[in-house]
Amino acid sequence: MTEDSNQPVLRFENVSVHYEDVAALDGISFEMRRGETRILLGASGSGKTVLLKTAVGLVRAGAGRVLVFGRDITALSEGELFDIRGRIGFLFQEGGLFDSLTIDENVSYPLVNQRGAKPEKPDAIENRVRETLRFVELEQTLEQYPSELSGGMRRRVGIARAVVTEPELVLYDSPTAGLDPITANTIIALIVKERDTRNAAAMMATHRYQDGQLMANYRYNPHSGDLERASSNGAEENGLKTIFMVLQEGRLAFEGTEEELKAADDPYVSKFVKR
């Protein structure tokens, strides 16, 4: 990990992905830096999931280049991709929890299976899993199966599994989809807490503008253990910028700060703000 800190963690160069006749992604370009937060807004079917999966090589770019930590992953084999994926956390929209495994086994899965993630001592895994589950406030569910948990709890286990290896970049695919507003806010609070505790770069896909607002304007205060409103310039000083992106039918319709988003006059883009 000797890469210089100015290097983008993620860079898309004119990336396109096609499924038969539909363009799921159409000429997407952007660059994401270390410690940055990105909010990926878009209607259902606009390509959010495909974009996130392309970033880790789960979906192959049909055209263009994807660079992760400065490395072009477009031509890498599945085996070579495992190294890159070990440095990225991924929360799946549909959960992706293994329902034949307990919560404990689910959360320890990346520690056991991911290349370079395995600690030397076996009890190091156990401690790490407990610590991470405590972080999402689900330590008591260790021996349970995903089917025994509520939707919101499963999402939190998903977050625990995504961050248990302390990845440099975490991708959250629609973490609030299908949840009631109160549970949704606790999930976002958790994501903010995770981001601010480790300063990892985070990209979050969502169709709810409120999720993005929370991410952009709130900080986790380790002393009080709560979220608090950040003064906008203070956040800028820390280099913790939040960038919004809006996807429309596979094309990047907008990229910019919250102020720019509010000022946008494109009807599709401003639809996300006015609600």
Added chain:
Amino acid sequence: MLDFLKGPVQAMQDFVAIAGKAGKNVFRSPHYARDILLQMDSIGVGSLPVVILTGFFTGAVMAMQLARALSTYGATGQVAPVLCITLVRELGPVLTALMVSGRNAAGIASELGSMKVTEQIDAMRALGTDPIQKLVTPRLIATATMLPLLTIISDLMGMFGGFVVSEGMLNMAPAQYWNTAWKALEYNDVVQGILKPFVFAIIISLVGCYFGMQTTGGTQGVGRSTTQAVVVSSIWIIVTTFFIGRIFLNLS
């Protein structure tokens, strides 16, 4: 112009790709021994009741009908040898495979299909596991070892079913039944009777996995894949048994 061929050709390519990788993985580590054993239990032990029942009643029904047909020629003594050859060469392998296909091609497709639509397969890839190695190869190995064994059990049950009928209806001496049956078998029949279930096992497991892994469209999609897996593997079983039979006829 040939657009209508694009779908099937693409499907065939994908199938061959999965089959190739799964086959290669058989000889490559890591081997997930626990998954192989679990699948052997579910496919082998789980199918036992169904295979025993179908085997027994197939033999019994066959013996009944054969006795009637052969009595016209005064050849009821031939029931055992004819039954034995038909069971070992054809009915045992095919009926067992069709039963296991209905049970396990469906089971595999729906299990992998649900994993696909809940993004568990993507999660595996994201977390450093090759889903073909972890899911497909264990099912291939387990089915390929269990189906020949199930077929042998089914053959024996069929012979036993035939024996019960012969004893009850034809008053044949037990020793005569088993002796004539045993003598009728040739090396060629036995080879065919073991080779077929082995090939059918490859069809069942790979077709089930293929339809499971390419499931799209949520829960509805899982149902669709399951049905397709059973239909396609059953058809392939019937078609290949014809060709294997054909090859063996030429050999002997």
